[in-house]
Amino acid sequence: MKGMVFTEFLDFVGESFGEDMVDDIIEVSALPSGGAYTSVGTYSHGEMVALCGALADRTQQPVGDLVRAFGERLSDTFARDFPDFFRRAGNLFDFLESIEAHIHIEVRKLYPDAELPRFVVEERTAARMVLLYTSPRKMGHLSEGLILGSARQFGVDVRVTLHALDVDEGMSTRFVVDLV
Ligand code: HEM
Numbered sequence: 001m002k003g004m005v006f007t008e009f010l011d012f013v014g015e016s017f018g019e020d021m022v023d024d025i026i027e028v029s030a031l032p033s034g035g036a037y038t039s040v041g042t043y044s045h046g047e048m049v050a051l052c053g054a055l056a057d058r059t060q061q062p063v064g065d066l067v068r069a070f071g072e073r074l075s076d077t078f079a080r081d082f083p084d085f086f087r088r089a090g091n092l093f094d095f096l097e098s099i100e101a102h103i104h105i106e107v108r109k110l111y112p113d114a115e116l117p118r119f120v121v122e123e124r125t126a127a128r129m130v131l132l133y134t135s136p137r138k139m140g141h142l143s144e145g146l147i148l149g150s151a152r153q154f155g156v157d158v159r160v161t162l163h164a165l166d167v168d169e170g171m172s173t174r175f176v177v178d179l180v
Pocket residue numbers: 001002003005078079082085086096099103104107113114115116117135136137138139140142143144146147150
């Protein structure tokens with residue numbers, strides 16, 4: 001997993017729970033990297049799982065809620081650092097459709113070792129989009145937060161419903177995104 005995800009995550013933890021919490025979760029997670037991430041480095045996904053688990057433990061909040069909140073914040077960073085992806089799409093559903101067809105393809109050019117999920121658009125109408133997320137990393141709640149945060153970037157309100165599915169090649173989540 002790319003270091004920028006870790007540096008953003010630790011920024012999120014610091015802003016939400018304070019710098020002591022950042023130090024605490026790094027210490028208790030006994031990370032191979034020692035928690036010294038650089039945005040261009042690559043680290044084991046297991047370190048993210050350990051950090052999220054430690055944060056859930058210490059805050060007494062469900063991991064899914066924390067990861068969703070992180071995803072919402074991460075979309076602010078994406079909008080700041082990659083404004084063209086948002087501008088090019090023009091509306092939320094075109095943006096979500098462009099993750100698989102354009103955005104993550106560009107991400108792979110930037111970071112050839114990126115570990116990216118699959119996003120298949122299963123259904124699209126004016127008011128609803130159904131997306132199937134598949135990844136061995138099971139970060140459905142990160143996607144949920146990114147969808148909610150992206151909706152905010154486009155100034156629309158959405159209701160996102162998650163349906164977890166078990167499939168052979170990893171965990172899948174079906175997202176039903178309704179404009180409200
Ligand atoms: C400007 C928009 C976006 C950019 C620049 C971007 C970039 C990235 C990058 C750099 C990674 C890390 C890869 C790694 O650690 O190896 C990543 C992973 C991921 N992205 Fe995106 N992304 C964008 C939009 C989205 C959106 C809108 C969603 C969801 C709706 C999404 C879902 C994910 C997920 C869930 C992962 C984690 C890896 C996995 O689940 O396998 N991304 N993306």
